[in-house]
Amino acid sequence: MAKPRKEVKQLTAKNKATGDGVIHNKVNQAGELTVGVIGNPNSGKTTLFNSYTGTRLKVANWPGVTVEKKQGAFKYHNHVYKLVDLPGIYSLTPYSIEEKISRQFILSDDVDVIVDIADASNLERSLYLTLQLIEIGKPVVLALNMMDIVEERGMEIDLHRLHEVLGIPVIPVSARKKTGLDVLMHVVSHHQEIKSKSNHVVVYSDLIEDKITKVTERLREDNPDIYNPRFYAIKLLENDTEIMENCPVDVSGIVDKSYETEIINQKYDFIERLVEEVLLNIQEKAQFTDKLDSVLTHRIWGIPIFFGIMGLVFFLTFTLGDGIKGILEGWLESLSIWTAGGLSTLNAGPILTSLIADGIIAGVGTILTFLPNIAILFLALAFLEDSGYMARVTYVMNGVMNKIGLSGRAFIPMLLGFGCTVPAIMATRTLENERDRRKTILITPFMSCSAKIPVYVLLSGMFFGNYATLAALSMYIIGLVAGLFTAFVATKIENKADQLKASDVKPEVNQLLIELPEYKSPNVYSVLLYVWENVKAYLSKAGTIIFLACVVLWFILSFGTTGYVEDMSQSFGAIIGRFLVPILEPAGLGFWQIGVSLIAGLAAKEVVVSSMGIMFGIINIDSALGLSAMHQTLGAMGFGALNAYSMMIFVLFYTPCVAALAITAQELKSAKWTTFVFMFQLVFAWLASVLVYQIVSLFI
Amino acid sequence: MRKDNMMTLKSVGNGKAYIVEKSLLKQPVKRRLEAMGLIEGTMIHKINEALDGSIICIVKGTRLAIGKELAERIFVRPMSASDIRHRRHRKRCRGMGPRDGSGRGSGMNRKRGGVGQAKKRGEAIDSEK
Incomplete structure (x- = not known):
């Protein structure tokens, strides 16, 4: 369905963002690479997808435009990338039908690399999903979209520190202006090798960490070759119904109630401190939107x-x-x-x-x-x-x-x-x-x-x-x-x-x-x-x-x-x-x-x-x-x-x-x-x- | 809905900042709101209320439109002086741990249960009083 984008010019930048200095060439043999594009609704996933694949999928400025999984392939440095555009989600716990599609796909074995598109002008909320994606344990690349808006507002993001704390590559892009796209795919091709060494970014409270350890041990006993026990343990502590059905393990005595709220709160605690550290010159923003809203959503004149x-x-x-x-x-x-x-x-x-x-x-x-x-x-x-x-x-x-x-x-x-x-x-x-x-x-x-x-x-x-x-x-x-x-x-x-x-x-x-x-x-x-x-x-x-x-x-x-x-x-x-x-x-x-x-x-x-x-x-x-x-x-x-x-x-x-x-x-x-x-x-x-x-x- | 000091997102006026105290919502909508950033202890600005009682508020830099019955079950309290102080304090202290540059998130994870992790934010505020 997609016509291959014309070959991108040779990149001079080395794989800086992964920070490990190793250049991986495995992609040569691997051939096709499946890249799942995920992120919050209205963060620009489809715009990015269109830029890469040359497709003209519909984009607009409201959450929920994309309700279907769409695939497109393109060639870059002689390798074929299969890009999958997914409906936006706020968290890995789905709420409506189109969100289930996204979660199922991200958790499936089909995905080699996850590209998480975050709205950089709305970093705090975007990082919540990022933390969840890291916990899955698959290679994740964080693409900070709308960096142009961040700069317009005079804000700055300490990308190096963000990468350091999250342990994943962080690439600034602008899907609309098509900047940073080459670097992003370059990083994706190298990053696929790195089975996230650090899916342990958020450390929860002692109580929860103890429980995670106990559940993990039980998971390992029952299921020695389980892919990422920590992720499943956290989901079990959250009483996630789908995971509980697919991963039947006896957690009685450990999971006495749902720890979901605690886990969410602690993730946000982590994010708040992270954002305070990496986001500089925070501006009071969006006066324009407030002014327009005071008319368009007026309690009497709105209708x-x-x-x-x-x-x-x-x-x-x-x-x-x-x-x-x-x-x-x-x-x-x-x-x-x-x-x-x-x-x-x-x-x-x-x-x-x-x-x-x-x-x-x-x-x-x-x-x-x-x-x-x-x-x-x-x-x-x-x-x-x-x-x-x-x-x-x-x-x-x-x-x-x-x-x-x-x-x-x-x-x-x-x-x-x-x-x-x-x-x-x-x-x-x-x-x-x-x-x-x-x-x-x-x-x-x-x-x-x-x-x-x-x-x-x-x-x-x-x-x-x-x-x-x-x-x-x-x-x-x-x-x-x-x-x-x-x-x-x-x-x-x-x-x-x-x-x-x-x-x-x-x-x-x-x-x-x-x-x-x-x-x-x-x-x-x-x-x-x-x-x-x-x-x-x-x-x-x-x-x-x-x-x-x-x-x-x-x-x-x-x-x-x-x-x-x-x-x-x-x-x-x-x-x-x-x-x-x-x-x-x-x-x-x-x-x-x-x-x-x-x-x-x-x-x-x-x-x-x-x-x-x-x-x-x-x-x-x-x-x-x-x-x-x-x-x-x-x-x-x-x-x-x-x-x-x-x-x-x-x-x-x-x-x-x-x-x-x-x-x-x-x-x-x-x-x-x-x-x-x-x-x-x-x-x-x-x-x-x-x-x-x-x-x-x-x-x- | 008003009970002692308890105010809901529905009952408060527009324009001021509040702190989310508690939400008495059922799943899955509670989870959804939490994923959107509306969690206990977070700052919330109510900016609009429609005739039917649904509201618009700003949470963590995002505008959310929330129906009346949901707004009635989200309890808030006014920002106190200590909240404001606390926020400033936070900014000065930068609770993230040392910038040792030893890679992959270690700076933040070295100490288990570092600042603000074992404690809930509410307790931290109390201790400042």
Whole structure:
């Protein structure tokens, strides 16, 4: 998956940081070296990983962006390094799903060297994990990231003393500015030889040290070739359930209670003294963040400001995007004229001409004109994510989210859902509670994803004139309210079920607990990268799934039981669509064309728009000419503004695309729940659109 | 929640520094907070409280957003003069042991249970009074 980075220039610096003066050449024979990149959340692991491997994994400024283990290989001095990027963790005792992944991998035999990325501007907290990693007994290299920020603040870190006390190499790096990266890999390649001689950095109180010694002896008796008894002894004293299961040793008489708190406190004691010694010129910092927070997380203005920001995001998406869209429409127009001319001079048959002009250009081309809207949306989302505001939203929205039985933390997936449902559902891994995850996965598709934008733009532009933007924006509000309401009802049902099972269980709301990173001005490179990656995904979707869906659609709409048909109402598509007419009738969507386009929308939501382009034989349906032509056709069918709004509602709620469905199945790990989610969204969409259509029909 | 001198992170006002006295939280959230640096005896600044009662505080240089029910179970006491003195004292004394440069952490580990290791910080404060 990763392209090898071009060979780094020859290093002149010797292996100073390990301090032992021995140059190891074993790596020559070893060949591949697996390096696990670990550290606190939001400390820059993925940025570092990207720098080495040339990959473009997503980075942003909130804790929990990476929820999956990602591997990449690169060559350095003729050796292959397998780098593994892991989700961030605060300690080796996991809390949520993505953290379990990290711990399992770090403790496995697959890792040759651990690179611990510490946020140097936040040394005290970062070193807590470092101490735990050293205790594992594997080779650890400490990479002090964000050294540029430390220097900007005028602070200094005594790297030599830090190395001396910890007994591991300490390398200053800046993943963003790509400094220190060569030295880091150089040290890694040499350091793999050193089986940490000194996993004994923290000396605990006499009481605990005695117990560690006793447990270690018992471990050795039972298990003579145990890799690192001290680590296991400490974990057993902490009553770590996983270790206790995997390492069954009788510790009765020694471990009379959990010594976890004592062990944590003594580690922090050690760190406090260490930091006092190595960190010089400590500055009162982050006044900027405090000032900004006093506005953005204000107890009263916090929520209005958030909705104001989101309103602005979508307003820009719809209005600003439309301007640029005009240019693309012009290009599409000339392309279709040029193609039609080209095809006739080539004497292409009518079927081929139809496939290209009516199928591909009408279907795929239309989708491409929405690119500006999509790009602007992702640009805005990238700003939110990279500035540090994302994590604040969980705090601001916590009150609302608690009322519906979720923690404010669940709002991050929902917010990501405005971009794309697939990564949003992945992001639910940071929720530690299984029920919270399920509820969040259920409601995240209600947040209108970027693929629904073409549908909203098309339908609202056609029927709502000056109020088009308003009609489109209303979809976001309706989706959010419906999502919150659904979670509220689900929580009520869960609580009822709990009470039936045991009367003494009282409903427990998961409490908010999240680190708020400091604000920073968004990094131009990572913002543009984020936008580009999403635009690229959109383009490749247009070239693959949407293209394929258009070809299939063209086929079923051009052929019927009698072969190639001129009249679409005789085609296979019409036959299929007519099955749905009675079901969609109460929602004002009882037209076979609508039925077909809604089915096609399961492949990807944009296909709803493509299919209408194909069905109504209009090359570019969102050009002014195309719009009015289609408006007339639809109007003649009896499809008016209310029908259009009802269709927007249906598209908003109904089952997301196949990709989202696949990720739902993967994350829920249950066929039963996946089927439920699928059915629920379908039924919900139908009920909502019927409700809107029927109620509004009463008044007009 | 207020009991004698006992104040919780929820009940105290914004802007001042406090010392974490005790947390009555259950696992695994207690462990999580401890891993994030919120341990007994640590200094904590509360800087914000939302309408729903969740708070923002700074612990060991990190901002944490903490829900209301968690904040209600974290007990704090005000910074006393001795805390401040103690911190200064700490800085002067540099409890890390000799800078003998003999490599790999030995400086810090030579004495088992050196300054502040056998003693809990709370006791050290008392002895200064």
